[in-house]
Amino acid sequence: MPNFVMSYLGSTVTPGQAGNQFWALMYVLIIFAGVSVAVMAMNWLERKALAHFQIRLGPMRVGPHGLLQPFADALKLMLKEDIIPTEADQFVFWVAPLIGLLASFTVYTVIPFGPSQAVSDMNIGILFMLGVSSLAVLGIVVAGWASNSHYPLIGALRSSAQMVSYEVAMGLAVVSAVLMTSMNASGTGTLSMIGIVQAQQQQGIWFIFKFFPLGFIAFAIFAIAMVAETNRAPFDMAEAESELTAGYHTEYSGLRWSLFMLAEYAAMIAVSSIAVTLWLGGWMRPFPNLLQAPAWEFIFSLFPGLTFAGLAAIAFIGTARMPAQSFFRVQRIGLAVFAALLGFIALLLLVIAVAGRTADTSVAARFREGIDYVYWFVLKVAVFMYLFIWYRATWPRYRFDQLMRIGWKVMLPIALGVLMLTAIVGVIVS
């Protein structure tokens, strides 16, 4: 059994390619659990960050600083009465949230958290990703239609209009990144997600900085389009609260509604992962080629542990700052336990970083490497998650005809121009 479990650790390819079904399944489970936890964390973080933008406190009652709020919410949503409107198309109404959920979770099969830390590495990974993530809109359209009600219907129509407007520009931006992968000696590019990151490593530059500002413009277009793709502010017309009450999920409640939310947050993480993979060097730590010395390697490998140590310190400070009344005793203990947990994780990570500092094939070294990859990847994605919250706090909502105008008249021509310029510059340079 240990051999079987360890069988994968020595491998340098994804379990999908190695044909290692067991590890592929393990990865699927780990990613599913990880994304679900991330969605919960994101739910809490969004409420807290948004609250602090808006001079409020946000959740404070369920657990210390509302840390258990997502669990309370999840429990409440699961226990709610399951309502299907009489006039709704029952089967489609039932299936719609699952379509969205399936689409946003399937994308994760090709997202590389490291050179071998992915379920599978398809040679058409980016096409697969674009195709599957576009399916999410089907869930929304179908939900709006099946509800048999006006506001959801309008929300659904808006979201389909939205999709056709941004997907083209988004696709072209992706193509220009793919084009950059072919700027090497052999002149062959790749559509594989892992290949794209490796191409950035070989060329020694993140694609966001490549042919500046071309890479950056393509990235910016993708970054705008991905906000529209996930129906987030300022492009949240499909669920615009002040206009369509709740848009496509007006008639949904309880567990089904929470599935929509889960799908939305999962999709946010998924598209951010794609942006990170294509333009921000995926799992690579900063300056992997420039600062190659083992000492640098060691310093960077301390980051995960130090991050958790910092979080633990914040939690400990929070514990100390809690009011001394006996009313807060349980909360104080809870926060202290949470801080201790974070501290323990930090210690574990630091131990692994120290134990695995030699770049050999020992288990500790492999573990250390894997943790580094996932850490840098998640850190970059987290920046995008914060941006999503920041956008929502700052900007009013676009009107859907304005989004279409931006999509067709601004983003599409720019994306086309960037694509052509990238090609021309690429030919001249090579």
Place this chain on the structure above:
Amino acid sequence: MSISEKGNPNALANAVSNLDLDTPEKPYLDSNELIINMGPQHPATHGVLRVILKLDGEKVLGTECVIGYLHRGVEKIAENRTYTMFNPYVDRMDYCAAVSNGLGYCEAVEKLMNVEAPARAQYIRVILTELNRIASHQLWLGTHALDIGAMTPLFYTFRDREEILKIFERYCGARLTTHAFRIGGCQYETYAGFEKDVTNFLSFFAPKIDEYEALLTTNRIWLERTKNVGVISAADAIALGVTGPVLRASGVKWDLRKAQPYANYSKFDFEIPIGENGDTYDRYLVRMEEMRQSMRIIEQAVGGIPEGPIMGKVPKVIKPPVGEIYHSIEAPKGELGYFIVSDGSTQPYRLRVRPPSFVNLQALDIMVRGLLIADVVAVIGTIDIVLGEVDR
């Protein structure tokens, strides 16, 4: 199932006439047109306004406002209350600007009785009324921005409005429905530190307006959502009887504080901001500038509060002579008028309120025809209605 089988048949009959449906016998839901009820329970209709929208896709072909969900019969109540007893009721009409309502009512009755509030009371009235104008505009800004999708300004405006409400609370004990004024003057003397509180508020609030403006005025999305949206020409606005910032944004320099000075507004130096295009953005700018002008008025007034009595010579029992009076003031939302018919008894024979929200709401249809659903909520927000006042 067509919509005609549900809901209020009368309202829909009106809708048919106003929405230019060619053949009312035809089912409303054909392949092209959609009739949709926005409200009375809707997050962006500012209360219980019901708007029946006739849509072609998202394009608005016509609207019909159905009101009365908050009707409390304020005008009828007035006929069964003495003048003094009715005074608190007016606070419940435009509850965002209760002080203005009270000022209009007290001045109307005073005019009917031919008495005048003493100078000190006038100053207190002006300070509180202008503070209330700022509070009302803050509430408008927050909700209007929220309608357009910007969540954050709402919290900022409510944070700052709190400071005004604190002053009200210290002055008369109430925050929202203040009942601050009495016929003939003011009930309460200013509390110790009133002037200081007000001047503190002025210095506190000046940078806050800039903060709101930093969030919105040059925000590209805000500009796209408000410029050339809900345009109403000066001629249309006048024809519909629209008043207040909505009228001024169309370029008409009409402010009752200047045009028919009441209280002691003629003593103060302030500008009337006007717009050019009569669109949502101009109305936004006009109201932002009005807040600044209100601060100017308060600054002048708080520095010059004279000593003296706060109550004029009015009898214990208010019994105006037989006659009728129409008196109007510039409330935050427009011309707020009171028409009072007195039969010489202690109760009004008839009291009619000319509420700015109700009249301004009539402009909604002109403003939103040809626009999209998203603009309807923007325009409802920009007209700045309070349903308590529309329905009374």
